[in-house]
Amino acid sequence: MATMFLTWSIVIAVIVLAVQLCVGETSCVFWSTAGYEVQLGSSFEVYCTFNSKCKVSMYRDKTPEKHNEWNSTTIYLNVTNITEKRTYSCRCSCPTCDSCGLDISAGYPPDRPKNVSCIYKILKNESGVVVCTWNRGRDTYLSNKSVLRVRTVSGNHTEGPVLFNVTSTGTKSLSASFSVTRSVQLISVWVQAQNSLGSVESSIINYTLSDIAEMPSKxxxxxxxxxxxxxxxxxxxxVRIQHLQIQYRDERQQQWATYADSVLQMNSSQAWSISSLEPYRLYHFRARSKFSTGLWSQWSSNISSWTQEEAPTQALDVWFAPASDSKSMRIYxxxxxxxxxxxxxxxxxxRVFGTNLSVMANVSADVRNYSVPLCADCEVTVWARNSKGLSPPTTITTLRTKAKHLRDVQATSGNNKITISWRKPETAPTMYLLEWYPEGHMLEELRWVRLDKNVSRTVLTDIKLNECYEGAVYVFCNESSVSRTGFKRVAALESVPNAGPSVQEKVEANKVTITWTKLPRGQRGGCITNYTIYLENNSEELKLYSVPASESTYMIQDLPPAVYNLRMSASNAAGQGPPGQQIKFFIEEDTQLPFVLVCVVAALMVLFLMCLCQSSVIKQRFWEIFQCLMLDVVPDPANSKWAKECTKDKGKMNLQLPSGNSTLTEKEEETILVDVEELFKQSSDTPASVSSQLLPLPSLSPETELYPTLTTYIKSFSHDSESSDHTQTSLDTTVDYISSTGPGIMDDVNQEEEEEFADLHFFPSHNIFIDTLEFGGKLTLDAVKIDCSGFFESA
Incomplete structure (x- = not known):
């Protein structure tokens, strides 16, 4: 059969070519054994017949293909398993030869139409429209044609079938509509689908208008x-309807609530009241209708509206926590x-009211906490206000007595959640309160939930993964009897820290102090358990130090001189993170003397100086240096107090020995009177030269010092220690200069007088810079002036 079809095709092609040649038309003819539209996956041949003696080639979508020869004027190409639309052509090498070709489309035959259904919409009281829909099946990739066939029955009269053509190449769901009168009692519908590869029909479906009819418009x-x-x-x-259904829901709900579903003879327009709504809600409304029989209409378009506000009827959930400074607390x-x-x-x-505190404040609506001074016996009350009024007050007290703590409070993690459990106390509580917050962020991110007294286990909500949490469980036996049992460091899910801490070092001698800051929350991966310090010297010797997570500083001592590299990493339950940035520091050689050696050298120097001070020559030198440094305090002898008193009492002066057991013996406590004569020149301003023998002074021991206030010129007429008629005057202790006698005078003093005055101490003996005094020459006002030039010359 196929061979016969092919033979006839060739014969027809030759005839067509002959006719074309006779009339002077194209010299090439192209055709397919399967036609222009073929089924996907099929195989066939395409032929090209020509009258030119030039060379001819065959192409598939501009790609040359190896062809076969049927005879001297016809060539062909075998096509196998075609999967898409193709273009085949035949080209001649001669300039005068024409080319020819053919587009072949591939697809499927149409599927049988499915899900045929019809509804009846009454537009007016006398007539309506029937709308039928169906599913045409898979895409055939070819041009399809669907035909809706309708047959109607009115009483004893049958009409039809009436055809309604629908053409579509893409959509699966097709529809067609037609008008009917209310006199129609029965309709029969079926669908025929066809394309170039075939034709199929659906089964026939019969409807009565009572089944599908009388659907009002929405x-x-x-x-x-x-x-x-x-x-x-x-x-x-x-139109007039018998049933109306109104539904509503607020914006939080997914399901619609039905308010009314039956009415009687509703006219064209009517108002309906929807009650039992909640204040300040956004509600959506829709409605549909139907007649006494038939189908419901389509839902109307949704409309929305807000209900008005009312004063809040629910009290706030209030809690408080002391601030870290222990001087304030925060109300949440x-x-x-x-x-x-x-x-x-x-x-x-x-409002916060207590014995020593009274606070009343209004807080913005976007704020959820307020800080007040710490109060141990205050009553805290919080209200919420909207445009209609205040909510009921929530009052808590800060005055609390301690109840028994909970036992076995445990915080466990698993399945990306945190579970808190505890053992119930012996005394039945009135309520539990569970609070939690990220580690170190209590004041900023405090969360809490109140739990029933019968609860002993709960799962934390509003938590983040890879976050370390801590918190507490409160037991309320009454409003003021509360206990707190805390839990620490638990995470819903942990991952290895993704960074190391930032480190700073401080080097002192052979030790280094390391300080660091905690990792940012996003880099911890959970609860940090410990830190590891890596210390490597220039000899590549590595030492590790483990530090608890609670520490933020660490000291490494007794480090030998070297160059060191230091890094630090953090660890949690998931593992150890990478080390942070490396820092370098130096430990240098200690070139200073040890402290003990310095102390020994200092002690030796002090001992050496003390030994030097025992020498009279060195003491004299020190005294002279000291006097040179005090040049600006040497007074003028002529203006001294002693000189002025001598002018008043000419010829006599009372010298009184110093009193006290430290300078005089008990034997010499009685006053010794000495007669003196003072000679003055004719001028009253200047004292005369001494012409008589001066009063001999007793020889002084090395420990005896000159009394620093004896400053007069005296002459002795006689010196009898026991029977002198003259009285010995006491020394004036307010005079600025010391009198002196020459060495010759001192030689004339007899031994008795020396022994008598041997034990008298006129001057203090504690000055170590003054040795035995030597007297020479006569003492004048000019002579007592200190001149240091001689000291430096002799030095």
């Missing part, structure tokens, strides 16, 4: 007018949800 809803708990909606319908409250608070919160009011 209602139209007007904008609702709402109070706080009720909305009034205007519904419009083009949870956000007043606008659905619970019956309106938009405008502000919060906080």
């Amino acid at each position: 209602p139209l809803l007007g904008q609702p007018e709402c109070s706080s708990r009720k909305c009034i909606i205007k519904v419009e319908q083009s 409250w949870k956000e007043a949800n606008m659905f619970v608070s019956s309106g938009r919160i405008l502000e919060y009011t906080v």
Whole structure:
């Protein structure tokens, strides 16, 4: 059969070519054994017949293909398993030879139509429209044609079938509509689908209009007018209906709630009241209708409206925590949800009242805490306010007595969550409160939840993965009897820290002090358990030091001189993270003398100086240097107090020995009187030269010092220690200069007088810079002036 079809095709092609040649048309003819549209995956041949003696080639989509020869004027190409649309052509090498070709499309035959259904829409009371839909199946990649066939029955009269053509190449769901009168009792529908590869029909479906008919058009809803708990909606319908269904839901809900589903003879327009709504909610409304029989209409378009506000009816959830400075506390409250608070919160009011504290403040609506001074016996009250008024007050007290602590409070992690459990106390509590927060961030991110007294286990919510948490469980036996049991360092999920701490070093001698800051929360990966310090010297000797996570400083001592490299890493339950940035420091050689050696040298120097001070020559030198340094305090002898008193009492002066047991013996306590004569020149301003023998002074021991205030010129007429008629005057202790006698005078003093005065101490003996005094020459006012030039010359 195929061979016969092929033979006839060739014959026809030759005839066509002969005719074309006769009339002077193209010299090339191209055709396919399967036609222009073929089924996907099929195989066939394409032929090219020509009358030119030039060389001819065959192409597939501009690509040369190896062809076969049928005869001297015809060539062909075998096509196997075609998968898409192809273009085949035949080209001649001669300039006068024409080319020819053919586009071949590949696809599928049409599927049988499925899910055929029809509905009846009544537009007016006398007529309506039937709309039928069906699914045409898979895409055939070819041009398809669907035909809806309808047969109607009115009483004893049958009409049809009436054909309704639908053409589509892409969509799966097709539809067609037609008008019918209300006199039609029965309709029969079926669908025929066809393309170039075949034709199929669906099964016939029979409907009565009572089954599908009398569906009214969808209602139209007007904008609702709402109070706080009720909305009034205007519904419009083009025909008289017997049933109306109105549904509503707020924006948080997924399911619709049905308000009304039956009415009687609703006219074209009517208002409906929807009650039992909540204040300050955004509600969505929709409606549909139907006649006494038949189908419901389509849902109307959704309309939305807010109900009005009411004063909040629910109290806030309030908690407090002491601040880290121990001088203040922070009051917390949870956000007043606008659905619970019956309106938009405008502000919060906080009142703290105690023995020594009274605070009243209004806080912005976007704030959830407020700080006040620490108060141990205060009453804290918080309100929320919207445009309609204040919420009920929430009052807590800071005055608390300690209840028994919970036992076995455990915090465990697993399945990306944290579970807190505890053993119930012996005394039945009234309530539990669980608080939690990221480690070190209590004041900023405190969370809490109140739990029923019968609960002994709960799962934390509002937590982040790879975050370390801590918190506590509170047991309330009454409003003021509370205990707190804490838990620390638990994470829902942990990963290895992704960085090391930032380190700073301080080198002192042969030790180094390391300080670091905690890793940022995003780099910890959970709860840090410890830090590891890597210390490497220039000899590549590596030492490790482990430090607890609670520390932030560490000291390494007794380091030998070298160049050191230091790094630091952090670890948690998941593992050890990478080391941080490397730092370099130096330990240098200690060139200073040891402290003990310095102390020994200093002690030797002090001992050596003390030995030097025992020499009279060195003491004299030190005294002379000291006097040179005090040049500016040497007074003028002529203006001294002693000189002025001598002018008043001419000829006599009382010299009195120093009193006290430290300078005189008991034998010499009685006053010794000495007669003196003072000679003056004719001028009263200047004293005369001494012409008589001066009073001999007793020889002084090395320990005896000159009394620093004896400053007069005296002459002795006689010196009898026992029977002198003259009285010995006491020394004036306010005079600035010391009198002196020459060495010759001192030689004339007899032995008795020397022995008598041997034990008298006129001057203090504690000055180590003055040795035995030597007297020479006569003492004048000019002579007592100190001149240091001689000292430096002799030195």
